[in-house]
Amino acid sequence: MAITPQWKDELRARITLSSLVQRSVKLTRAGREWKGCCPFHDEKTPSFYVNDSKQFYHCFGCGAHGDAISWMVDNQGLAFMDAIKELAGIAGMEVPAPDPVQAKKAEARASLIDVTEAAQKFYVESLAGPSGAAARDYLQRRGFSPQVMREFGFGWAPDDRQALPRALPAFGEDMLEGAGMRASNEAGERYDRFRGRVMLPIQDQRGRVIAFGGRILGQRDGVAKYLNSPDTELFDKGRTLYNLHRAAPAARQSGRVVVVEGYMDVIALANAGIADVVAPLGTALTEMQLEMLWRMVEVPVLCFDGDAAGQRAAMRAITRALPLLGPMRSLAIVRLPAGLDPDDLVKAQGARAMEDLLARPASLIDALWEFERDAQPLATPEAKAGLKARLMAHVETIADPEVKSLYRRELSDRFSAFAYPPRPPRPSAPARRGPWKGAAMPPPGLSDEARGRLAAIMAGAQRQGLLAAVLGGLARYPGQIARHAEALSALARHDRGAAPFIESLFELAETLDSRDATAICTATQGQPVPSADTRYAFLDEGTDPDAACEELAEAVSLLVERPALEAALAATIARFDSDPEGSFAEQTRLRTQLMAVEERLKAFGRRKAAPVAGTKDTA
Structure with missing residues (x-):
């Protein structure tokens, strides 16, 4: 039997969270909650609250948030299963016996991580070797500091179809292919997936290497500039955010998380001292990735290039987010100057310019309104009616009734102000006396x-x-x-x-x-x-x-x-x-x-x- 969500719900219900937290944090009663100084960051004024009825803790200073299980993992430093076992002992519950199928899959995943970790070590050594000279020159031209290069684990995949089997003889072809490191063609020939590319490890929330991204040097016809690992037992690109394991602690300090379009943008900003940044991996943001972001902060900041492609990416993210909006659960949008990506902006104007943009993001509703307003000419009544129809279609996708009602009212007001702008007043016609008892009569034409x-x-x-x-x-x-x-x-x-x-x-x-x-x-x-x-x-x-x-x-x-x-x-x-x-x-x-x-x-x-x-x- 696996540890099901229902079993975890029962475990949480049997644990008094405040008693668990008070083992290491001094708490005092604050109405129906408990409060104290946050253990995740230094503070003198308490901003850390524990709510037993809702079974969560939250820090309004750094954004740390979680339940009894995450407390044991994040604060006590236990592995997930160790946290489950300790809490089960406190609650007097039996830990379910592992599902044999799931246990076998977990064992296979652990073995595949051995493959990816070994491949990462090989790529780093290759970057430092004779074949990595061109890659080192490229990274130096990009201005990446040696510290950032070490922290993000830059490597080099030699332009050799059979480099990995020779470098990693302890792993068979099936394991190399299962980890996404090897591929095969229609003729059955197996070859290294990554060749002649600057390599970056993709890590999970625990910092373990689960996949890779590679950037080719120079231009090759028909060859993608960037290449990511395929989905494997280790890696699901729709459920992974690049740099999350580094950005999450930084986000607790800053109260912000920034989402950029690619991993090179993440590294460029880290190189400039901006650490709370993540990126999706070659796809638009998924619902799962949005949920991961909302677990960190209430309003993640999405940062997109200022060109048409960046605008379309922003709109895809907004469309994906609308059904999931709720009270204190939204997005903010930053658009970079046209023609600039984060690296260009930082190099041209400095990190301060980037911080200034991130400090003044547009709200989700502002970005939605501006995108649809500017999507096509609005010179005719029919086009204006189309604008309102598009806006209301977006509103209808919002699941939360209160948020939906407020969006409908706000967008309707904006549309009315746009479609019916004020005109200079016309001279008043003489008042007409009648049955209004001395008041001005309604104008002609009324029934x-x-x-x-x-x-x-x-x-x-x-x-x-x-x-x-x-x-x-x-x-x-x-x-x-x-x-x-x-x-x-x-x-x-x-x-x-x-x-x-x-x-x-x-x-x-x-x-x-x-x-x-x-x-x-x-x-x-x-x-x-x-x-x-x-x-x-x-x-x-x-x-x-x-x-x-x-x-x-x-x-x-x-x-x-x-x-x-x-x-x-x-x-x-x-x-x-x-x-x-x-x-x-x-x-x-x-x-x-x-x-x-x-x-x-x-x-x-x-x-x-x-x-x-x-x-x-x-x-």
């Missing part, structure tokens, strides 16, 4: 039904209910209707009573020039100025229009969030019988959010202005 509804909106706005006030505010500033169209549509679905008024607002927005923020309902057009005790500033004639529109946006958000949460809560309660545990957890989360919205509603009403005497907000 009689919409005109009546808008009159009701303006009459109800002064009664201070939040819904009536928001509708009145949008009638006062019709240029804001398009900005909040999606939110208003959602409100109409949740509040059928508000739907006819919202439809009239949409009709108003279509009839008016939507850029004219004072088309109706202003004092200059005949509407009386509201009294000084108006509760909402966006209904007060004396409020600056920009400030009024911002307050109106906040009011729309509050108005829409509550019915949406109430609908979600009702749906969650309805599925309690079929999924009691999941339903209960979801109800708890939604009720917490609903309470937060209620508090925001109360604070919003108190903050804006004193309520009208004798009235009560019925939002």
Whole structure:
């Protein structure tokens, strides 16, 4: 039997993590958690927390994070199986007997590591020998220091099809091929996979050599510039990040991990003193690699070349990451100047220039917006509609409902601001008197039904209910209707009573020039100025229009969030019988959010202005 995830979950559940940590770290109670000075870096103010209920420790200073098993490995220095055995003894559990098949595979992997370690030693010796002169000259021209060359294990694969069997006679052809060091052609001839290349070892998280990357010297027709080992029992390129074993400790100190496009970029930055850098191995970032990065920091920084290929690589990474986003779990994007890779930038402008770029990355949503906005010309309404369709298609891939909702709102706002830019105001038409009791009449072209509804909106706005006030505010500033169209549509679905008024607002927005923020309902057009005790500033004639529109946006958000949460809560309660545990957890989360919205509603009403005497907000 193998050690399954379920067995490890039971092991963690039987261990009180704080008791385990307190064997070597002094902890004090901090609410439901424990805190102390982090054992992974020097600090005087405690930033290391242990949460027994969630079964993890986390340092807000260096980013160290893990569970009981990782604590025994990272802090106590035990091998994984030794950590499992010690924890099982504490928990009173039997360690499962090893699966014979898995045990045989583990033995085979250990033997293959002997092959790759021996090959690495051979390549290093070859670099120092007569055949490695050209490679040494190349590395010297690249400016790599002797220390960096030793640390990263540069070597040289002689241009010889049979060098490895002669150099490593202790290993048979099957082992050499199983480790990815040898290949065979259709005629059955076996030969060294790496020939005439500067070699770099690829290591796992424990620093063991599991594969190689090789760069050819000069130009050869039909020969790849870079060549990596194939996937083997040791090496899965989609589950490996180059330099992770060095970058992880550095990332705990810096609170950052940087992802570049290739291993030579990693070494160039290490040569410049930037150590918290990793790279994928010839492929776009995979879901597994993203998970590995998020275990180190909440927002890894992806650094791409400034050319079109770098932009496409950034977009592939963003597309891969979107379904996996969550609270405090995102990416940041750095684009280098056009035509420069990290090595070029450091050589031309110094390490400080690179650090300055890494200190000012774009957020994932900024990078997504800019890429899609600039992807094609947007000279026609159809092209602009295509931009919105692409943005919303990306949003739909996000699994976390809260993040998805926030992305939809943010990208919708950006699209509205882009597609409907402000225009210079037009001269106001003379006010038309009518059944609006002295206020300016709605413009020609509105249906009689919409005109009546808008009159009701303006009459109800002064009664201070939040819904009536928001509708009145949008009638006062019709240029804001398009900005909040999606939110208003959602409100109409949740509040059928508000739907006819919202439809009239949409009709108003279509009839008016939507850029004219004072088309109706202003004092200059005949509407009386509201009294000084108006509760909402966006209904007060004396409020600056920009400030009024911002307050109106906040009011729309509050108005829409509550019915949406109430609908979600009702749906969650309805599925309690079929999924009691999941339903209960979801109800708890939604009720917490609903309470937060209620508090925001109360604070919003108190903050804006004193309520009208004798009235009560019925939002």
